[in-house]
Amino acid sequence: MAQPPISELTDRARDIFRLVVEGYLSDGVPVGSKTIAQGQGINLSPASIRSVLAELERLGLLSAPHTSAGRMPTEQGLRLFVDGMMQVAEPTREERAAIEQRLAGPGPVEAALEATSAILSDISGAAGMVLVPRRNPRLAQMSLIGLDAARALAVLVGMDGTVENRIVELDDSVSASALQQASNYISARLAGRTLPEAVRAMEAEIASGRSALDSAAADLVGRGLAVWSQDAARRPVLIVRGQANLLDETALGDIERVRSLIDDLESKQSVADLLDSAREAKSTRIFIGSENRLFALSGSSVIAAPYRDREGRVVGVLGVIGPTRLNYARVVPMVDFTARSLGRRIG
Known part of the structure; x- marks a missing residue:
């Protein structure tokens, strides 16, 4: 089913949809009508909210993992949210300073790449990845x-x-x-x-x-x-740090998905090829679940951004990988800022 454009949703449907997505991304659990009714800004009865949730589910934007459970966004729904509704939270001055300080340490380029992968893992709560630059100096x-x-x-x-x-x-x-x-x-x-x-x-x-x-x-x-x-x-084509972050408490109920994701990471060349496809992107790219065949089984998301040298030439790609419930609004601008900081460090 093709996803409807955001403009086709009523204001009420957009508000409820946003609350479901943001609640799920925050807590990792489906969001019910009672929770929405008790929140701020929605002056509707649980019955009216359930009617809107059912319509959003019919459109393919939400799903209910169990009959009596709340709703969670589908991959289609996440794509609609990311492309049309998400309001990014730019890194604070303190966060920017912390990233630049960790990248400013002495040592070879490899040390900066290792630090970058660790930084990305820390800020996302998932696994950080850095595609090693193709260096072939004369x-x-x-x-x-x-x-x-x-x-x-x-x-x-x-x-x-x-x-x-x-x-x-x-x-x-x-x-x-x-x-x-x-x-x-x-x-x-x-x-x-x-x-x-x-x-x-x-x-x-x-x-x-x-x-x-x-x-x-x-x-x-x-x-x-x-x-x-x-x-x-x-030399590795890909540096990955923070795989242990993928094994959090919410992963225990979906261990097969996590095992599939870790298997994907073990096949570094395949993940490197995916990151490499973002090399010519003008901004951060987001791959959600089965949009990429590599993650059709694990249902994972990748946020990737190219990093450039001082002449503006793309020398590599970095990003994070984790479950589709990544905090996109926070992680996307952090990945973008880290890419620019790494470019200045190795430029």
């Missing part, structure tokens, strides 16, 4: 510095100014001249290329005998570049 310089007979330190400098260090394991003792020759070769011949481009060019030159490197230096070049190729392959 090389400016790489140096190999001997540490001892079995190890060298590979220092990679990107053209964007980033500096990273990795330990390279050596099979045999390598001379200082071989380390210098390999460093000079990489910096002079491979600068300006991305890591995959550098690896391909290096392999082609050495295989053809055009590199003018001796065997020891050629081996060092291969090891120095391979350590970053392996590292990139091992």
